Amino acid sequence: MDLPFPDLATRPRAEGGLVMALPKGRILKQLSPLLARAGLEPEPDFTSESSRKLRFTTNHPNLDLIRVRSFDVATFVAFGAAQIGVCGADVLMEHDFPEIYAPLDLRIGACRVSVAEPAEMVAGEDPSRWSTVTVATKYPRIAARHFAARGIQAEVVHLNGAMELAPAMGLSRLIVDLVQTGATLAANGLVETEVIAPVTSRLIVNRTALKTEPEAIGAWIARLRAALDG
Known part of the structure; x- marks a missing residue:
């Protein structure tokens, strides 16, 4: 069951918790309706143009969001700082990280x-x-x-x-x-x-995290796939 936002906006990753890396700018605006359909609601500061925060809580206590440059999303996910993320196929082509698996074409950012x-x-x-x-x-x-x-x-x-x-x-x-x-x-x-x-935007996951936390990551893949098809 989804819970209200925690009091602390910044917290260490909890056992079994995930971090999702999202790109700033145009793609984030296109992505927001898809995240909403998947049942993911960030804390209010996430959509604030004036907020200087980079890490945000959500209505899911086991998932935090970070907001970074589009080219940096793949790096955060490849090195395991984030377990899941969204980035363009151009970024994946340029970096070609073997640690990244891209299970979904989100059909945005064409x-x-x-x-x-x-x-x-x-x-x-x-x-x-x-x-x-x-x-x-x-x-x-x-x-x-x-x-x-x-x-x-x-x-x-x-x-x-x-x-x-x-x-x-x-x-x-x-x-x-x-x-x-x-x-x-x-x-x-x-x-x-x-x-x-x-180029379109893709959902990406860290391969090691997918092996160690298949249920948690698999659930978000399923949620976003359902949101795409819904």
Whole structure:
């Protein structure tokens, strides 16, 4: 039975308790209705824009939430600091943690990892003739693997944001970035030339935790699967 919120907002993980890592920002807003349908209600501060807290209690005394950057969700789960979480398929592709199992596609946060280049270069370029290419991206492993599969060595410029500026500023010929509508690319004179992979958000779990606490983690997988299908 679900209980009222505990008095303490921060508490050590109880025996048999779980921590779920969730991403900040746009995906969290899309995720909230699904969590509600699964019967998960965070403490009020969880949805507060002004709250500086990162760990939150819920209406389930054996489950806490942490709110972190999307790229960090996978790291928290892979290293066992959180046993369950939600992150994009792009993050899983980039990190490729063997410790993570992704049992559910949550069908939110739809976008894609794509290659883009300046519009004026598209007509005059022949990628089949390239041996090397400079690429600005926050996905160095995805970019390197993608171009290596085509026999091209990618010289990666690792940026955490503002990728669209890189070609115009002479940092790179191309970018590899997450694209939703393409509006930001167009506003910066870039054209999407290739989709590397479609992306949606996934439920992820730590494999060791799934073995040691199969009932608790399995119950949340079942709750979220039912919420998706309901």
